[in-house]
Structures are given as structure tokens and as C-alpha cells.
Amino acid sequence: MGKASPFFLVFLGFGFFIASYNLITMVIQNQNRDTDLVTRLEDASALSIKIDPVVGMPNELKRLQGVKRLYHVALTATDAPYSKWQCRIMYYWYKKMKDAEGSEMGGFTRVLHSGSPDNLMDEIPTFVVDPLPAGMDRGYIVLNRPWAFVQWLDKANIEEDYILMGEPDHIFVNPLPNLSRGDYPAAFPFFYIKPSENEKIIRKFYPEEKGPVTNVDPIGNSPVIIKKSQLEKIAPIWMNVSLKMKEDPDTDKAFGWVLEMYAYVVASALHGVQHILHKDFMIQPPWDLKVGSSFIIHYTYGCDYSLKGKLTYGKIGEWRFDKRSHLQRPPPRNLSLPPPGVPESVVTLVKMVNEATANIPGWDDGR
Numbered sequence: 001m002g003k004a005s006p007f008f009l010v011f012l013g014f015g016f017f018i019a020s021y022n023l024i025t026m027v028i029q030n031q032n033r034d035t036d037l038v039t040r041l042e043d044a045s046a047l048s049i050k051i052d053p054v055v056g057m058p059n060e061l062k063r064l065q066g067v068k069r070l071y072h073v074a075l076t077a078t079d080a081p082y083s084k085w086q087c088r089i090m091y092y093w094y095k096k097m098k099d100a101e102g103s104e105m106g107g108f109t110r111v112l113h114s115g116s117p118d119n120l121m122d123e124i125p126t127f128v129v130d131p132l133p134a135g136m137d138r139g140y141i142v143l144n145r146p147w148a149f150v151q152w153l154d155k156a157n158i159e160e161d162y163i164l165m166g167e168p169d170h171i172f173v174n175p176l177p178n179l180s181r182g183d184y185p186a187a188f189p190f191f192y193i194k195p196s197e198n199e200k201i202i203r204k205f206y207p208e209e210k211g212p213v214t215n216v217d218p219i220g221n222s223p224v225i226i227k228k229s230q231l232e233k234i235a236p237i238w239m240n241v242s243l244k245m246k247e248d249p250d251t252d253k254a255f256g257w258v259l260e261m262y263a264y265v266v267a268s269a270l271h272g273v274q275h276i277l278h279k280d281f282m283i284q285p286p287w288d289l290k291v292g293s294s295f296i297i298h299y300t301y302g303c304d305y306s307l308k309g310k311l312t313y314g315k316i317g318e319w320r321f322d323k324r325s326h327l328q329r330p331p332p333r334n335l336s337l338p339p340p341g342v343p344e345s346v347v348t349l350v351k352m353v354n355e356a357t358a359n360i361p362g363w364d365d366g367r
């Protein structure tokens with residue numbers, strides 16, 4: 001790219017400033033209806049921000065300057081076969097997307113919280129950390145996640161200034177830019193995380209003097225792209241809050257398997273951090289039908305269909321892909337593709353799983 005005139009750069013910089021200013025004002029107050037941009041952003045519903053108009057300019061600026069804001073991809077994992085095969089597929093797609101146009105991916109780490117190395121150390125960059133002391137997770141293994149992040153952030157040498165907290169059942173389907181803006185991390189809004197409807201419980205951990213319950217975002221800790229410096233402060237509180245929530249019977253009962261997601265949002269709110277919500281961050285088949293411009297496929301739900309392509313959710317389908325069918329060993333290579341009529345998101349998912357397993361050496365050798 002040739003030299004841009006200084007005027008153009010200043011113009012772009014100013015535009016970026018205005019755009020960021022509007023966005024930030026909107027996130028904080030959610031009430032400024034002056035401009036087209038803000039209205040459009042708000043149309044995307046309360047805090048669920050569609051930031052396409054904003055993305056345009058920083059990307060332009062970035063291209064002109066050739067600056068990439070790299071983020072480190074981190075996921076927490078165990079040495080169980082179920083965790084391992086998912087990590088291998090995730091890492092395969094990370095490698096494929098990393099250098100694609102538009103990606104701002106930096107390094108990758110599997111934070112292994114089983115306490116000792118396993119047989120994937122040579123295949124996937126891995127950092128071994130300790131599990132919680134026996135019994136502390138009260139049977140809820142996910143509580144190891146915050147503790148794993150605390151140890152990794154404390155001990156590892158991480159080059160990038162940003163972290164993407166991912167999970168083994170994430171597949172990168174498009175090159176993922178750094179979606180955060182300044183001190184606003186980027187996150188995915190989960191419809192089932194509803195802090196406002198759980199005010200009584202949230203208030204046990206997020207007292208009134210800290211601010212309104214609406215400061216607690218309807219998200220989880222993954223996927224999130226956040227400044228490393230912010231996560232370093234939030235992670236220890238996240239860990240403490242999740243342990244306290246687990247110890248409190250009412251909270252444990254109310255939040256169940258999503259407790260550690262609530263712990264993260266309470267911890268970030270306690271720290272004064274709010275997230276930009278990106279609906280496009282990921283899709284979750286079978287509920288989302290198209291990949292479109294999303295970045296991650298999250299295959300946490302079972303995909304069950306009749307041979308006529310009808311969704312039979314909750315009932316084992318004549319055709320199915322469900323990660324839970326493969327608890328003890330990896331899925332075989334070359335899974336059968338779904339019957340005609342099944343949504344594109346599910347077809348893409350199975351094709352991507354097949355591509356990864358076909359190309360990962362020794363897939364079938366029982367790791």
C-alpha cells in the first residue's frame with residue numbers, strides 16, 4: 001500500500017475517535033440517541049451490540065499501519081480422552097486460521113489442569129498447572145478453570161497483550177480479529193445468563209454500593225477477548241467468587257452448571273469491567289442455522305435429525321452428531337454427513353471435524 005496523505009490519516013484517526021467515543025458512551029450510558037450509529041447499535045437490542053460500522057474504520061487504520069493487536073488463544077483442558085480429541089480439532093483449526101487475512105491470532109496454549117503432562121505435549125503447545133486441592137471443586141470440575149487461568153497468567157511468559165479464553169469444543173470457522181476495544185473486552189451474549197432475573201443471588205456477591213445489577217453482563221467467560229492486564233486482576237476474584245458461590249447452597253442450586261460463568265461476570269463487574277457483546281462471535285448448532293460471518297462454531301448441543309432432515313432435539317436421531325457420544329474415545333474419521341435438509345451450520349461442523357481428523361497424524365491410534 002502506497003503512502004497515505006497525513007490528512008487522510010488524521011481524518012481516519014478522527015473518525016475512529018468519534019466512532020469509539022460513541023460506542024463507549026453507548027456502552028456506559030446506553031441512552032444517547034443522537035446519531036445514526038448509536039441508534040443502529042441500540043437497535044441490535046439493549047447491550048447486544050452489532051459493531052460492524054465501528055469495525056470498518058479501525059480495520060482501515062490497521063491496514064494502513066500494518067499493526068496487528070494479537071491475542072493469545074488459551075483454553076483449559078484435562079487429560080481425559082474426551083477433552084483431548086476436542087483440543088486436537090480446535091488446535092488444527094487454529095493453525096489453519098491463524099495466518100488467514102483478518103486474523104489477529106497470536107500464540108496458542110492448552111492450559112492443562114490435570115497436574116502432569118500427557119501425551120499431547122508434542123502436538124499442542126501446553127502449559128501444565130495444578131488442579132484444585134482434592135474435594136474443593138465439590139464435584140464441579142469446571143471450578144478448575146479460574147484456578148488454571150490464575151496459575152497460567154502468574155507463571156507463563158505470554159507475549160501478547162490480549163487473551164482469548166476459548167474452550168475445547170470451539171472450532172474457528174472464520175479468521176477472528178481482536179474484537180475488543182480499548183478497555184472493553186469482547187464477549188458472546190448467552191440467552192440463559194440473566195443477572196437481572198437473579199438479582200437476589202447476585203447481590204450476595206455484588207453488593208449494592210458497587211452499582212446496578214445491569215453492570216453484570218449476560219455472558220460467560222468464553223469466548224472472551226480481554227486485555228491480559230485486566231484478566232490478571234479479574235482471574236483471582238473470579239476464582240474466589242466461584243468457590244464462594246459453590247459453597248452457598250442457594251447459589252449453587254440457582255446457577256447449577258453455569259455457576260462459573262456467573263462467577264466470571266460478577267468478578268469482572270466487581271472490577272468495573274464491562275464487555276462489548278458480539279452476537280456474531282459464535283454460533284451454536286443446531287439452534288443457529290448458518291455460519292454467516294460468525295467466527296466460532298460451538299458444538300456443545302447434540303445435533304439429532306431424522307433421515308428427512310428434521311430436527312429431533314432431545315430424541316436420538318437417525319442421524320446424529322453429539323460430542324457426548326464420544327466420551328471414552330475420539331470419534332472415528334470420516335463421519336457420515338447429515339442427510340439433505342439439515343442446516344448449513346451442522347453440515348459445516350461435521351465437514352470441519354472430518355477435515356481435522358483426516359489430517360491429524362495418528363488420529364486413530366488411541367490417544
Ligand SMILES: *[C@@H]1O[C@H](CO)[C@@H](O)[C@H](O)[C@H]1NC(C)=O
Binds near residue numbers: 236237240
Ligand atoms: C481469595 O480468597 C482467599 C481466601 O479467602 C484470600 O486470601 C485472597 O486474598 C482472596 N483473593 C482475592 C483476589 O480476593
Ligand SMILES: *[C@@H]1O[C@H](CO)[C@@H](O)[C@H](O)[C@H]1NC(C)=O
Binds near residue numbers: 337
Ligand atoms: C468417507 O465415507 C464415505 C461414505 O460415507 C466414502 O464414500 C468415502 O470414500 C470416505 N472417504 C474417505 C477418505 O475415507
Ligand SMILES: CC(=O)N[C@H]1CO[C@H](CO)[C@@H](O)[C@@H]1O
Binds near residue numbers: 179181183
Ligand atoms: C481488529 C481490531 O479492531 N482490533 C482491536 C484490538 O484491540 C485494540 C485495543 O482496544 C483495538 O484498538 C483494536 O482496534
